[in-house]
Amino acid sequence: VNSDLHEDLDRALRTVTxxxxxxxxxxxxxxxxxxxxxxxxxxxxxxVAAIVAGYPVLARTAAAPxxxxxxxxxxPVLTDGPGGKTTQGPAGLVGTDDLVADGKVGxxxxxxxxxxxxxxxxxxxxxxxxVTLSPGGQLPETCLSPARDQTDADHPVVFAADRNGTRYGxxxxxxxxxxxxxxxxTDGQQLKLIPVISNxxxxxxxxxxxxxxxxSVVAHLGGPYSDSxxxxxxxxxxxxxxxxxxxxxxxxxxxxxxxxxxIIGGTTGSHHWQSTAFEGPWGTCFVTSSGxxxxxxxxxxxxxxxIGGWGTGRPGPAFGSxxxxxxxxxxxxxxxxxxxxxPAGVGNEDVFAFATGKGVSPVSWTAYDASGHQVxxxxxxxxxxxxxP
Amino acid sequence: MSTGxxxxxxGFMRGRWPAMVRLAYALTGDTGHAEDLAQAAFARAYASWxxxxxxxxxxxxxxxxxINAHRSRFRKHRVAEELxxxxxxxxxxxxxxxxxxxRGELLxxxxxxxxxxxxVVVLRYWLDLSEAETAAALNCSVGxxxxxxxxxxxxxxxxxxxRDGDIEDIVEGGLR
Numbered sequence: 001v002n003s004d005l006h007e008d009l010d011r012a013l014r015t016v017t018x019x020x021x022x023x024x025x026x027x028x029x030x031x032x033x034x035x036x037x038x039x040x041x042x043x044x045x046x047x048v049a050a051i052v053a054g055y056p057v058l059a060r061t062a063a064a065p066x067x068x069x070x071x072x073x074x075x076p077v078l079t080d081g082p083g084g085k086t087t088q089g090p091a092g093l094v095g096t097d098d099l100v101a102d103g104k105v106g107x108x109x110x111x112x113x114x115x116x117x118x119x120x121x122x123x124x125x126x127x128x129x130x131v132t133l134s135p136g137g138q139l140p141e142t143c144l145s146p147a148r149d150q151t152d153a154d155h156p157v158v159f160a161a162d163r164n165g166t167r168y169g170x171x172x173x174x175x176x177x178x179x180x181x182x183x184x185x186t187d188g189q190q191l192k193l194i195p196v197i198s199n200x201x202x203x204x205x206x207x208x209x210x211x212x213x214x215x216s217v218v219a220h221l222g223g224p225y226s227d228s229x230x231x232x233x234x235x236x237x238x239x240x241x242x243x244x245x246x247x248x249x250x251x252x253x254x255x256x257x258x259x260x261x262x263i264i265g266g267t268t269g270s271h272h273w274q275s276t277a278f279e280g281p282w283g284t285c286f287v288t289s290s291g292x293x294x295x296x297x298x299x300x301x302x303x304x305x306x307i308g309g310w311g312t313g314r315p316g317p318a319f320g321s322x323x324x325x326x327x328x329x330x331x332x333x334x335x336x337x338x339x340x341x342x343p344a345g346v347g348n349e350d351v352f353a354f355a356t357g358k359g360v361s362p363v364s365w366t367a368y369d370a371s372g373h374q375v376x377x378x379x380x381x382x383x384x385x386x387x388x389p
Numbered sequence: 390m391s392t393g394x395x396x397x398x399x400g401f402m403r404g405r406w407p408a409m410v411r412l413a414y415a416l417t418g419d420t421g422h423a424e425d426l427a428q429a430a431f432a433r434a435y436a437s438w439x440x441x442x443x444x445x446x447x448x449x450x451x452x453x454x455x456i457n458a459h460r461s462r463f464r465k466h467r468v469a470e471e472l473x474x475x476x477x478x479x480x481x482x483x484x485x486x487x488x489x490x491x492r493g494e495l496l497x498x499x500x501x502x503x504x505x506x507x508x509v510v511v512l513r514y515w516l517d518l519s520e521a522e523t524a525a526a527l528n529c530s531v532g533x534x535x536x537x538x539x540x541x542x543x544x545x546x547x548x549x550x551x552r553d554g555d556i557e558d559i560v561e562g563g564l565r
Contacts, residue, residue: 009499009515010515012496014411016414016496018407018410018414018420018424021402022428023398023402023403026428027395027432029432030438031436034436
């Protein structure tokens with residue numbers, strides 16, 4: 001009997017028609033995911049889970065003071081785990097029952113658990129995170145490929161997040177030398193996050209209302225139980241109502257890019273489009289009228305590149321960066337048309353944006369200097385080149 | 390001549406694209422969303438292609454991403470919001486191509502179901518997952534799968550001219 005419905009569904013679904021497999025688009029998108037992973041900027045959909053200890057309550061009315069920074073000593077507060085469900089191992093606190101964090105947001109309790117690569121919930125080789133709110137149910141679970149690799153060496157923590165309504169969960173995989181993190185919100189509240197090990201990886205995380213903006217995350221470095229006094233700071237790109245996007249980490253002596261914003265917009269036919277570039281300590285982020293947010297976590301955009309903005313299924317502006325000295329970028333689109341754009345300055349960067357139609361993507365670009373001489377050209381590869389100088 | 394990882398991915402995506410779009414369509418009821426969902430799933434597979442290949446079942450990997458992505462979507466009500474927000478496009482995209490009446494009727498009936506009921510029907514009766522596997526895929530209990538399947542099939546029985554006896558049997562089987 002089941003096979004009858006199976007066959008009916010099969011026959012019905014075979015009447016659905018669709019275009020050819022967009023292999024190149026998928027690969028470009030895949031490379032972009034890989035690039036984002038490598039540079040630790042996650043601007044899209046992701047997972048959830050968490051770890052919180054020390055200051056498990058996040059409420060607008062209860063600000064907690066930052067913990068004292070210790071030097072080469074065993075900080076007893078770091079032996080606390082979520083719900084007391086941790087044990088001390090040589091590499092740090094080890095979670096039990098897959099639980100890596102718990103806490104409260106106002107009156108809502110939450111727990112974060114990680115499903116290991118071998119669990120039924122996990123994709124092959126991936127780790128899945130789930131955050132349960134009580135009351136409130138679960139935040140969307142997403143499975144990620146193993147996060148940290150050698151290219152993440154400059155990032156003490158690699159973050160991913162997802163939201164459910166007005167709350168979001170942020171999960172981070174921490175490097176071996178991260179002792180703890182201090183997350184500071186604009187209203188002064190702080191969270192102290194201590195990595196907890198699950199399936200051999202160290203996790204930190206939190207749950208917070210999207211209305212609360214993260215000012216900074218400071219990673220105290222040293223070892224699992226004592227810090228050396230060294231820190232690294234990440235200032236996320238965080239707009240009210242949105243999930244924070246983490247990009248650059250600043251170490252001692254490093255200067256962050258200046259804060260600046262630039263709106264580029266226009267009207268194509270009856271369609272108004274807009275792309276806003278935000279430069280700041282996170283790098284450079286582009287927010288478009290078609291709903292795309294994409295961040296490039298580098299200190300300077302020194303290469304001409306068409307970074308992103310297309311392929312969302314909706315017509316939207318694509319955006320990019322121009323190398324110093326580039327006065328005009330001519331972009332060839334997949335429909336055979338060309339778009340000529342003049343870069344504009346935002347902070348230390350020169351950026352541009354141009355409209356694309358639905359299903360239209362940029363194919364190649366040519367850059368010209370002020371005298372009209374071609375200075376560079378290339379195919380469009382989504383994302384900012386990882387190996388750019 | 391041996392093929393590299395890129396060529397392997399090309400062949401895999403070319404071969405499995407129809408099945409994944411149909412799965413995504415069955416879950417979303419919209420060809421535009423279906424292609425977006427499938428493309429995103431293949432993109433994620435490509436991003437981790439080395440590991441996916443080693444795991445030996447890339448089909449299951451991509452299928453799982455499609456299901457998870459859809460589940461996240463319907464939890465956030467994004468699909469519904471987007472359908473309401475762009476009704477003309479969505480309806481145009483959601484219409485199956487002309488085909489035998491019965492087939493269009495079944496797809497139309499499927500599209501009448503809520504996201505979870507539709508997902509249960511697709512996973513349970515098209516992908517032939519067990520109740521436990523369906524529950525795990527949708528992150529709900531087996532009891533929920535049973536009740537959702539029962540309601541979904543009852544709706545399908547009311548709104549289609551499919552083999553009534555078969556549907557009745559399935560409802561009983563689903564509740565067993």
